[in-house]
């Protein structure tokens with residue numbers, strides 16, 4: 001399969017993690033968000049929404065939306081399960097993932113930041129304040145709820161870790177003061193010690209140097 005990705009796309013990062021953890025053979029096709037390649041005709045023909053990631057299956061089917069892609073991978077490749085078997089625990093893991101996917105990430109997405117700056121003329125300083133505000137709102141809750149022993153839900157990596165780690169990468173990149181989040185930082189450290197996480201890091205992606 002072929003993953004359309006960008007090294008700094010956190011939604012693509014989630015899928016890179018799942019592919020690595022499940023040991024699924026794939027190739028990476030970079031789409032440059034910085035130059036607006038996602039909005040060009042070629043990529044929009046694949047994904048009219050102009051967002052990353054997209055996953056092209058060997059059958060030719062194209063999947064979009066990271067949560068739909070992750071659900072597909074979890075169903076078809078049940079090895080290294082990313083959800084606990086207990087339905088209540090699985091709902092908790094999904095709630096943490098959704099907190100990040102629905103309540104942090106879309107507010108801080110590139111097109112939102114571009115609109116704030118380009119159309120609403122907010123300053124760079126206000127843009128960064130906006131960006132960090134929504135991460136803090138979410139991290140304040142996660143810090144209280146996550147188990148962190150050593151991963152979000154305990155001893156096993158779950159979907160929640162796949163959403164958290166890219167979000168922490170963004171927080172660190174925008175220099176969020178993480179001192180209020182020792183549990184989140186300890187999960188970041190624990191995850192990044194695993195090969196699957198290490199290989200998915202933005203700085204290890206082939207397009208990070210383009």
Ligand SMILES: N[C@@H](CCC(=O)N[C@@H](CS)C(=O)NCC(=O)O)C(=O)O
Pocket residue numbers: 008009010011012033038050051052053064065066067101109110111112
């Ligand atoms: N809900 C979508 C969000 C996808 C998304 O926002 N992707 C970002 C990168 S992390 C993107 O492609 N942004 C391009 C843009 O804003 O122009 C998903 O989970 O796949």
